[in-house]
Amino acid sequence: MSTAIDGVTVAEDFVPVIDLSGTDTPEGKALAAKAIGSACETSGFFTVVGHGVDEELVDRMYESCRAFFALPDERKAAHGVGPGTNGFYAEAGCGSKSSGIESLPDLQEVFAASVRDNSAPPAGADALTLPWEAVNQWPAEPADFRAVWLEYSAAMERLSQDLLHLFALALGLDEHFFDDKTDQASSTISANYYYPLTEPPMAGQLRKGPHADWGNLTILHQDGAGGLQVEQQGHGWRDVPYTRGSFVINIGDMMEFWTGGRWVSTMHRVRNPLPGQEGEARISIPYFHIPNPDATIEPILPFSNAHTSQRIKTASTPAEWFGARLAEVFS
Ligand SMILES: O=C(O)CCC(=O)C(=O)O
Numbered sequence: 001m002s003t004a005i006d007g008v009t010v011a012e013d014f015v016p017v018i019d020l021s022g023t024d025t026p027e028g029k030a031l032a033a034k035a036i037g038s039a040c041e042t043s044g045f046f047t048v049v050g051h052g053v054d055e056e057l058v059d060r061m062y063e064s065c066r067a068f069f070a071l072p073d074e075r076k077a078a079h080g081v082g083p084g085t086n087g088f089y090a091e092a093g094c095g096s097k098s099s100g101i102e103s104l105p106d107l108q109e110v111f112a113a114s115v116r117d118n119s120a121p122p123a124g125a126d127a128l129t130l131p132w133e134a135v136n137q138w139p140a141e142p143a144d145f146r147a148v149w150l151e152y153s154a155a156m157e158r159l160s161q162d163l164l165h166l167f168a169l170a171l172g173l174d175e176h177f178f179d180d181k182t183d184q185a186s187s188t189i190s191a192n193y194y195y196p197l198t199e200p201p202m203a204g205q206l207r208k209g210p211h212a213d214w215g216n217l218t219i220l221h222q223d224g225a226g227g228l229q230v231e232q233q234g235h236g237w238r239d240v241p242y243t244r245g246s247f248v249i250n251i252g253d254m255m256e257f258w259t260g261g262r263w264v265s266t267m268h269r270v271r272n273p274l275p276g277q278e279g280e281a282r283i284s285i286p287y288f289h290i291p292n293p294d295a296t297i298e299p300i301l302p303f304s305n306a307h308t309s310q311r312i313k314t315a316s317t318p319a320e321w322f323g324a325r326l327a328e329v330f331s
């Protein structure tokens with residue numbers, strides 16, 4: 001089934017809602033794993049409810065992001081990304097570039113941090129410094145920003161482990177297959193701020209250009225404004241439905257490769273607001289799960305021809321993988 005809103009179709013059938021609340025029993029786990037496996041083979045996207053993440057924590061995370069993005073530009077820029085740092089940036093366009101697509105700058109601002117929260121950058125840090133080795137440029141205001149981000153990051157680490165247990169079951173592996181490959185937190189969290197549009201965008205310019213995520217899996221919280229779209233063969237771009245209190249999960253390029261191409265890392269983007277809604281801002285908060293930097297990532301399943309991706313070039317470790325992607329983006 002799909003519904004249309006002003007020419008935009010919503011992909012209810014392509015992005016299923018999966019309830020994790022019954023996964024404390026082996027039967028419940030098996031059911032959820034089956035649903036996850038089937039979604040990952042077709043769309044690479046699904047929505048989870050019953051995930052156990054405290055809604056009040058999500059609300060505080062949004063409040064801290066809203067307060068930061070409301071600061072004057074120069075105060076935000078003071079926490080800008082630089083050599084060896086994670087922090088604020090505006091109008092990146094990097095997502096598309098990493099997928100080999102040249103595009104106009106995204107209509108957004110971003111604050112990104114590594115869950116490792118290193119106290120200093122490595123010696124010789126530059127633009128190619130890996131995100132988990134970089135130091136976070138925490139803003140001084142709002143005062144609880146760093147504390148809330150770290151609390152949220154712990155909740156995402158826990159949920160990612162629950163999901164990886166279900167992923168392993170869905171792939172017919174031991175439930176703990178991913179544990180020793182993902183026990184050194186290396187993930188990143190971003191807040192995407194899509195500001196109100198005060199003038200019409202340039203032709204082809206989007207809130208976020210088409211791209212696939214680089215890492216293992218992404219756990220995204222979106223607010224009710226909507227606009228996240230997935231590309232579905234034969235259907236074009238379709239809106240990911242918004243379900244209150246849910247997270248949208250998608251597979252990144254690394255997991256596509258890890259599963260021998262059986263699971264798909266799907267192109268997605270954020271469309272511009274519909275007519276009459278240009279004044280509405282939107283915030284989304286993706287957590288990009290990255291395995292241990294030195295974990296060997298090689299296809300668990302025989303490589304399937306069905307989804308052989310141009311984006312996936314070679315087996316490697318996350319450190320090599322991200323190094324190569326950063327080099328492409330900054331070339
Ligand atoms: O804002 C969204 O809904 C999607 C964001 C996204 O795809 C990303 O940050 O990689």
Ligand SMILES: [Fe+2]
Pocket residue numbers: 211212213268
């Ligand atoms: Fe993305």
